[in-house]
Amino acid sequence: MFAELGAFSVMLALVLAVLQTGFSFGGTKRQGLAGAGEGAAIGSFLATALSFGLLIHAFIVSDFSVANVANNSHTAKPLLYKIAGAWGSHEGSILLWCLALTGYGAAVAVFGKGLPHSLKSRVLGVQGALGVLFLAYTVFASSPFARLVDAPVEGASLNPLLQDPALAVHPPFLYAGYVGFSVVFSFALAGLMEGRIDAAWARWVRPWTLAAWTLLTVGITLGSFWAYYELGWGGWWFWDPVENASFMPWLAGAALLHSAMVTEKRGALGGWTVFLALLAFTFSMLGAFLVRSGVLTSVHAFAVDPRRGVLLLTIMTLAAGSGFGLFAWRAPNLAKGGVFAPISRESAMVLNNILLTAATATVLFGTLFPLISEAMGGTAGVGMPYFNITFVPLMALTALVLPFGPLLAWKRGDVLGALQRLWIAAVIAAVLAVAALALVQPRHALACIGLALGGWLILGALAELAERTRAFRAPGPEVLRRLTGLPRGAWGMTLAHMGLGVFALGATFETAWKLEAAEVLGQGRSLDFGAYHLTLDSVGGAEGPNYLAERGVMTVTRGGRVVCRGEPERRFYPTGGQTTSEVAICARGLDQIYLVLGERRADAKGEPVWLVRAYYNPWVQLIFLGPLLMALGGLMSLSDRRLRLAVGRRREVAA
Amino acid sequence: MRFWPKSRKARQRLTILLAVAPVLALAAGLTLFGLRDSISFFYTPAQAAEAHVPPGRAVQLGGLVEMGSVRKFPDGGVSFRVTDRKASAPVLYRGDLPDLFREGQGVVAEGSFNSQGQFIAKRVLAKHDERYMPRDVAKALKAQGEWRGDGAAPPAYSAPSSK
Secondary structure, eight states, X not given: OHHHHHHHHHHHHHHHHHHHHHHHHHTTSOHHHHHHHHHHHHHHHHHHHHHHHHHHHHHHTTOTTBHHHHHHOOTTSOHHHHHHGGGTSHHHHHHHHHHHHHHHHHHHHHHGGGSOHHHHHHHHHHHHHHHHHHHHHHHHHOOTTOBOSSOOSSOOOOOGGGOSHHHHHHHHHHHHHXXXXXXXXXXXXXHHHHTOOSHHHHHHHHHHHHHHHHHHHHHHHHHXXXXXXXXXXXXXXXXXXHHHHHHHHHHHHHHHHHHHHHHHHHSOOHHHHHHHHHHHHHHHHHHHHHHHHOOSOOSSOOSOOHHHHHHHHHHHHHHHHHHHHHHHHHGGGSOOOOOOOSSSHHHHHHHHHHHHHHHHHHHHHHHHHHXXXXXXXXXXXXXXXXXXXXXXXXXXXXXXXXXXXXXXOSSSOOHHHHHHHHHHHHHHHHHHHHHHHHHSSSOOHHHHHHHHHHHHHHHHHHHHXXXXXXXXXXXXXHHHHHHHHSOHHHHHHHHHHHHHHHHHXXXXXXXXXXXXXXXXXXXXXXXXXXXXXXXXXXEEEEEOSSOEEEEXXXXXXXXXXXXXXXXXXXXXXXXXXXXXXXXXEEEETTEEEEEEEEEEEEOTTSOEEEEEEEEEETTHHHHHHHHHHHHHHHHHHHTOHHHHHHHHHHHHHHO | OOSSOSSHHHHHHHHHHHHHHHHHHHHHHHHHHHHHHHOBEEEOHHHHHXXXXXXXXXXXXXXXXXXXXXXXXXXXXXXXXXXOSSOEEEEEEESOOOTTOOTTSEEEEEEEEOTTSOEEEEEXXXXXXXXXXXXXXXXXXXXXXXXXXXXXXXXOSSSOOOO
């Protein structure tokens, strides 16, 4: 009964979304109709939330008469993974997407009080239209509530690799981020319809972009962290199509955050900001399509369904096509904004945007290259080396110019002045590189440049902070007063830029100087990696709620001192017949020792031996800490009172 | 400075263009360089034999793991044969095989042929979805009429089959 109610409430959500679209567009001039549109938006969200709750309920009570539950759940699964199973499948994840989509629509209806009436109606109208597309897809092609005629006694369980705490919460964050750009998309289209892309418009768009970008940052970091410790390959980013799919909207969103600031503060770059707003959500939809359709061979795509991929592609073409179509039609008529000198903060932001967009384009090209090549009759693909050689230099260039931006004035800046404030940071970064070149073995010149850039970013952000607070120049109490009086937006920027630097340091150090060793070991045997000595003490059996495991006990010593005792497992899930590796990780400061127990074999004498892999990942914690700092920066900026108060104030000015 | 336009608007546009052009050129240059560096072609064993892939060139070899061909050595090495049911090629690999590597399953090995015609794999891919058949493999097998309809099948709405 619950499943039918769930299916019904998705349909209800669809009907309400249709009404939302009609009422909102009809209500741009009439207050009452617009109010009905807002009500429909909230209702559509509530209906979707109800159906999503019922889906989770079906998973919790293991109702195997529902096909989706039977295919993705199992009674022996821990509760968290039963709940996570609700979004582990194609149908469930699309419903989650719809939940986020209608949720954002409802959020605009509730929190958008300060918006001009007609703009708000149009935003809700576009958001409703997007909701119609995806809810219709859910109802007609991907219902998560389809029943089975013969309910099986036991379910097929969720892919064991997905049974992990980080991955259980990864999709909600990721989708909240992906779909957050839908609001920005709706604002862009509404602005184009009104023919009004100005400072006030950018001010309304900024918080939504920030929220989506922050959530996406957290989502991607969680996914990367999961890949790092769950896949047991010791890597954290593989330039896999699925990863790129989430990375492209992130890059576009980062560019949008900066260009929206120029539009907000100076009224310039309006057309470009709209273009990026459309692009960000298009990349989100492209991501959903790539991940869910299986057109690209990915190592970690789950719940792939080629047939419905075509439908998703159609939805994407429809939404993005009408968006960019309207853009092409209306953009030439947009008011041109303020003029700025070649050396100014605007120019720095433009340069940031050029570099980020170029980097996004190289990622997009590399991701779609197998399709391009196939269309031309080839079967070539690109791998990690391609992305490293295209993306990394562009990002390095971005990092090089980044610290200048915040130190330049709007309209007309002073490079020499900025240099004066940055020279200490530059010197320290250079010293860092030279020291690394001299001290860290083996020598790695490129990595030293990467370290210098990381240091440059962090110190550059601090230099800007020092400039704002007049640190080292004004007396202590005044510095403190200025520090506490700093707007949260400024803190957010400093944190985000520092986060990028922290990430660069970690990524460079880990990639250049990680140690790894793999050897077949019997019990009591050992292997060496770098200065570390690993002994496989013993291997025993272990039993989990829904798996059997071999658990190795390993001791790592350095110079005779024990530095790590780890118990990696190799788990076998009888339900799906799958094996997974559970790595053991010991943190040592910023570094991690990473141990994997591989498969069991027999040596020449028939004794059991295990393939053991050990990694020493220096500074690897920074790789995950950096993005978290960025997300924290986003959160700080989002909590800035100026961002919220301004909405109301601007309205008076505009009205 | 005859080329430097008088109007501030035009000047701004020109500046932006001057900034865009080098970055675009750099991105395009890097892309072409990256492509030259890392294009790896995909062959099934029969196609590889036909094409006479030169030893040492980085390629992908895909097909099914031949039944009964997997041998694991105590030193951590593995040898197996990849087949497309028309021809097969020996593969040597050192390292941990993916969890889902099994005889009769689809795999893609990345590496190069040596002068003896053995494929020295640097990486062996088998996805962590049990229904996985690498797309290239499925396509090549289909083209050769060897498709068994397995692989990336859509989730069937029936009682889960025993695996």
